[in-house]
Amino acid sequence: MLERLIHSLETSPVMKRGEYNYFINPITDGVPLLEPALLREIGCAMVRVLDLKDVDKIVVCEAMGIHIGVAFSMMTDIPLVVVRKRSYDLPGEVAVHQTTGYSKGELYLNGVGAGDRVVIIDDVCSTGGTLRALISAIEQVGAEIADICVVISRGDEDIGRPLKTLVRIEVSETQVRVVDTCL
Ligand SMILES: O=P(O)(O)OC[C@H]1O[C@H](OP(=O)(O)OP(=O)(O)O)[C@H](O)[C@@H]1O
């Protein structure tokens, strides 16, 4: 059931960001164009694989978690929290450091508190730096993480918790290869 995603990945261009082989895809970049059918395919797959029992909130990270989170929130009727890259200085805001294969920065979590039960979803896991930062922020506020799912994994990083992945890929200097799918 992931035919559209597999096709879009296997036709993705790859560019260099420093030494990092960065693939460009509608789900992970929003360019050149995100087809509604691809977004629906991913939303349906996530509904099938995620454990949503008693989940209060969906947590995603700015920017490329947002469209996936919006689709998923509208399909499940579970509210959405967006972890932002700028501070709002609201009471209870938690700041954590994010490192990826090509960038560093701060992430700011608002809207999740002790006793909440959340799922984390994101577009891609590569070094795992973003997911580790999100997990740390959620643990700091005392919320429970029910499940974590990314659309694409391109590494084999340990994030300290079970991670569900719709498709696993390998990225060379010139192309993306899908090596496994969850459905
Ligand atoms: O596993 P990692 O090495 O952490 O990489 C994964 C993260 O990289 C991208 O975010 P990025 O910070 O580039 O920002 P964007 O979503 O704003 O493009 C992507 O959306 C993931 O959140």
Ligand SMILES: Nc1nc2[nH]cnc2c(=O)[nH]1
């Ligand atoms: N689009 C895109 N996002 C990423 N986030 C982490 N790695 C990548 C990548 O190679 N491509």
